[in-house]
Amino acid sequence: MSKPITAVIFDIGNVLIEWNPEYLYRRLIPDPAERHHFLTEICSMDWNIQQDLGRSWEDAVSQLSAQYPDKSDLIRAYSEGWHDMVPGEVPGTLQLLQDLKKGGMPLYAITNFSSEKFTEAQERFPFLKTSFLDIVVSAEEQLIKPDPAIYRICLQRNALDPENCLFIDDSLANVEAARALGIAAHHFKGAQGLEKDLKSLGLLTV
Structure with a gap:
């Protein structure tokens, strides 16, 4: 029997905010x-x-x-x-993030991002400053997903049990790396699919 999810870890690019050159x-x-x-x-x-x-x-x-x-x-x-x-937010995901936060779910993020651009993104999208208990930024760690080490930084820094975490990312390679560490993971393809998964896990009730 799987353990209950007590923390949700988000990717940011193309999950919460769009990015496409x-x-x-x-x-x-x-x-x-x-x-x-x-x-x-x-x-x-x-x-x-x-x-x-x-x-x-x-x-x-x-x-x-x-x-x-x-x-x-x-x-x-x-x-x-x-x-x-970066034209704006990914449609629908911010609402799910806010619903999880309102429900008391501890939220974290692991993102492949340059330090400079992430600071700019946080100024433009204030929810990136206020939604998460911790954000692991690849440039600051000099590690990028899907390197298992960057996931371990998030887990260890926040005393998280991987089996109690749900990780959300649009990259299948990143999702598979999380699963290899024992983290439940959702391969993000849109807010509708994520909402369905969150409800099936009992993390959203509405």
Whole structure:
């Protein structure tokens, strides 16, 4: 018999707030093939992950611009236009977060995020400052999901039993890493599916 859930751990990007470089670069690079090349070969996810691991945006932009001087304006836009990649909250999830909080559920977060951009995101979305008892930010730990070590930081720092936790993330790899540690996990695909799962676990009654 599974243990009762006594803490919920949220991912943030594409669970609570949307993030997609396409929102910015559809305007800056209208041609789909050219845009795809730029976002996979130049400002790639591997490049972006280094900021999630703690590299400053200033260093990231300057180093990549030195490699691709003809693309320097587009590279700089990835940092300067970052908020255009984040159009707002993921529909419906904030209400579920608030309902859990009102019900007295302890809430935590583990997020792959640069320190600089996360500070900006907290200013723009105040609930990121007030909803969680603790937030483990990858750049501050120099660890990223799905590395088991970043989950252990959250568990150990807050004296959480993994079997009493529910983890919510849009990345299947991150969900599977949590499950491997004994954490119950929900693969997020939208607020409706999450609401159904939370109700089935008895965490939401309305």
